[in-house]
Amino acid sequence: MNLVESAPALREGSGNVRVLRNLLGPAFRGIILQRGKQGSTTTVDVSSPAIFDWNYDRDQPSLAKLYESAKAGQWNATTDLDWSIDVDPLNPEFELLPEDYVPLSDYPMYRRLSNKEKAEHRHAIMSWLLSQFLHGEQGALFAASQVVQAAPWMAAKLYGSTQVVDEGRHVEVFSRYLEEKIHKRYAIDDNLYVIIDQLMGDSRWDMKSLGMQIMIEGLALGAFGTLRQATQEPLLKKLLEYVIGDEARHVKFGVVALREHYAQTAVLSDAERREREDWVFELSLLMRNRFLVHEYYEEYWAHAMSRREWNRLVLDSKLMELFRRTMFRTIIPNVKRIGLLSDRVRPRYAELGLLKYESGQDATTMILTNWLETVTI
DSSP: OOHHHHOTHHHHSOOOHHHHHHHHHHHIIIIISOGGGSSSOOOOOOOOOOOOOSSOOOOOHHHHHHHHHHHHTOOOTTTSSOTTSOOOTTOGGGOSSOGGGSTTTTOHHHHTSOHHHHHHHHHHHHHHHHHHHHHHHHHHHHHHHHHHHHOSSHHHHHHHHHHHHHHHHHHHHHHHHIIIIIOOOOOOOHHHHHHHHHHHHOOOHHHHHIIIIIIIHHHHHHHHHHHHHHOOOHHHHHHHHHHHHHHHHHHHHHHHHHHHHHHSTTTOOHHHHHHHHHHHHHHHHHHHHHTSOHHHHHHHTTTTSOHHHHHHHHHTSHHHHHHHHHHHHHHHHHHHHTTOOOTTTHHHHHHTTOGGGTTOOOHHHHHHHHHHHHOOO
């Protein structure tokens, strides 16, 4: 397997040597060694300091408000979701995924399949998507626990403790849905593994929060919203509604904490700020490539087309266009809000057509407010 072909971000990205050096090890382990696919468990070395706050000050009102919101917004995956709903992945009346969302919907070989075979492919694609969400939630669970121990403020630690509970619940619900309702699960995508490996190994709390709350959770917020609108399956739709409320809080926490942290001029040197700007851009490219559905491709289509042709079909598909749009509509404004969309990096985002999202409304606040008003726990 070719590392450069499998991870375009390594050749399209920022060119920041320090950022690329930090990504090289995770990319080698994830893409070449296939660490995420070598068994039922994977060991990732982590380095994260534990900062104790003996003053117990809680003098950040915005974080305190989020903490109260998180306590009020806890839900029980066992009792608040109706697991008695019968989910038939092949039932055309309650489609898991609309036909025009399939990347191959216009591909001649796919169009010749029977309706039942097409339903099986939609089932497999949804299984792949939900499997990646499950793997990402496990990564977020571990990263959130690291932020709790490494964040410098007690208010951030208290809020972070609620996110650990949230992420554990997300692992629970996605795992249960895949096991009991979908009956199919895929291994972790290589690009997602690279992101998680790199994030877990970085000892700096702000990099963990930047990678997790701003980037990974921002992607999840957009992806979950897209799928919730697309699916007709009632249990999955309700499950995603609950998860979206949690993710909105997580992203909001990242914006509030990092905006305050990065606004302190003495916190970061110019080189450190450039590193974070470039790292965010690299992660944007990796997350764009996260949804190439290679594991499904290897199972069903590797015999019929090259990976390069497959990548083109996926990147041009309606589903992936929606994912990218909703993802960056959340991420780009938040990158700007925390001060990492400088004039130095703006041309790179412009080249990818992403600056059109920079002035978007605070989608996380809107989602969180609407969720708290409409969902009864």
